[in-house]
Amino acid sequence: MSGLTLTQFIIEEQRQHAQATEDFTLLLNDVVSACKRIANQVNKGALLGTMGSLESENVQGEVQKQLDVITNDVFISSLEWSGRLAGMASEEMEDPYAIPSHYPLGKHLILFDPLDGSSNVNINISVGTIFSILRAPAGATRPALQDFLQPGTQQVCAGYALYGSSTMFVLTTGHGVNGFTLDREIGEFYLTHPNMQIPADTHEFAVNTSNQRHWEAPVQRYVRECLQGKEGLRGRDFNMRWVASMVAEIHRILVRGGVFMYPLDSKLKDQGGKLRLLYEANPMSFIVEQAGGVSSTGYHRILGLQPEALHQRVPVILGSKNEVERIVSYHSE
Ligand code: AHG
Ligand code: MN
């Protein structure tokens, strides 16, 4: 495989954009290393005896898988020492992680979901890692919780690793979206999916229809019209997918278009939605918008939301522009 490695790509991008710093480039390299280590763990599967669940629950009240905790630890140990970060926050930790005082502090904050789709891990279906990088507010040497609560428009970089039939790393720094595939023998990611673009039109949607009876009217209407197919108002047949791993769904949408929804429903009303704003919805929305797609709660642009809590949840409707705009218009009618 010839072609650009991820490291070369990051350095080239840094050269082109004056505001990118060497500090940031090195941080991103550490994120890539963490994802390679996680890929290795996930890929070894049952051989490591780490496929089970734990007794513990995370702050969201979800039973933790062994790998949720292991991958969280991998992320922390790969990044805390580097001197590039002022703070870290994760799905698996109630409060931001305080970087030990014997390490230097840097200028960025990272929020991450170390293992997304972890219910898939012991059935050998794709899982992933999602991350979002912010600037620490000026003067914040020891960042407080408040410093992490920045709208998604403030993200410096967002990305995910997908541990599927191949391992991929997909990245945006606000200059489009690029995808890289891991060559396991060499241990490097290579640029295989330059300038990813989500087609504006699609015949494919993804939603967990077991929640259908709880959805709000606009989502009911959209899905009903899709299911009516050729005979209905849309005049064409639709296809449906549900992997239960957001990373895998977003990746499919980046490659061939589609709509992904985890909408608000009556069961989720009190908690505001299922997916978490800061380390799931925001980074994925940044990527989707950078690839020409749209991302909304149904009522508001996700990237414009002012976060109020670290583990805040939001409804998510994102993907191909024309379909998402149609769903949003159903919400405003
Ligand atoms: P996580 O494994 O990080 O908790 O996230 C799982 C999320 C998301 O990846 C996926 O789209 C959704 O939850 C699946 O939800 P259901 O189990 O309701 O299908
Ligand atoms: Mn997740």
Ligand code: MN
């Ligand atoms: Mn997770």
